[in-house]
Amino acid sequence: MDLEKIEKLNELKEKGMITQEEYDKAKTKALGGDVPATASVDMDNRTYSMLMHFAQLCGYLLLMCGWIAPLVMWLIRRDDPYINEQGKVVFNWIISSFIYFMICFVLWLIFIGIFLTIALGVISIIFTVIGAIRAKDGVIQNYPMSISFFTVDPSVGAPAE
Template structure:
């Protein structure tokens, strides 16, 4: 309850552990009031859409270090898995990463009959295009599996909203 928190703050102030200014700021936060002393403190906040955009684009980390494009999105997804939007976007990214790994292995095997080289090139282009498309969708709040994705995780897709033309 708010009263208990304010009493604890008052105890801290009386013991000299926090200043009067810190006490007033914390009390204002607890009560939900805006204090004029809060103005200098700017907190950088990102919304889920920005985080999801970055989550998709971190797949390109594998261009720097092999398997980093798997680890970074996995860590980002798991760190914010409690957020339903980020959880769904993480599933989308992981579905594509696992799918593209399978497609790559199959393409490598098909390199024995030359067609695999073309498939690897196509997979490379698709990975770039699909990742950028997924990032743009995520930044708009759309949850959509990439094309050609094997669905390892069940994703609750949202429809793309098409704006009316004037």
């Protein structure tokens, strides 16, 4: 047990230089315990990633905002490995859904494209919500039906064992 280290951590916490979560992780580590698996991905990163997924829904309000907002969010915090992987997941789906929309648009000539476009809009909302929930849980996984334009490494957000 390293009492000096714990006292120093306590001083940093009281001065507001570290958060309670950072204090708890460092204290657990100093006492020789394992850091909880849920701490492997910072909660702030999870929330930010969830919002990046939800930002796709802006496209239903303003044309082109559904890919501009997530792109800006991704580029701002791309240096974080977890957010970078989630950005790849989001843009794999954005590019894939654009390709699917173009196919549906061509099929409008035989009227089936109208129904396929509606179905694409519905599954886009569903996949976005599922992706946001998974991002909040610390899981990195491509959306179903997503074409892999960017290689996604699901182990980045995996809990340390």
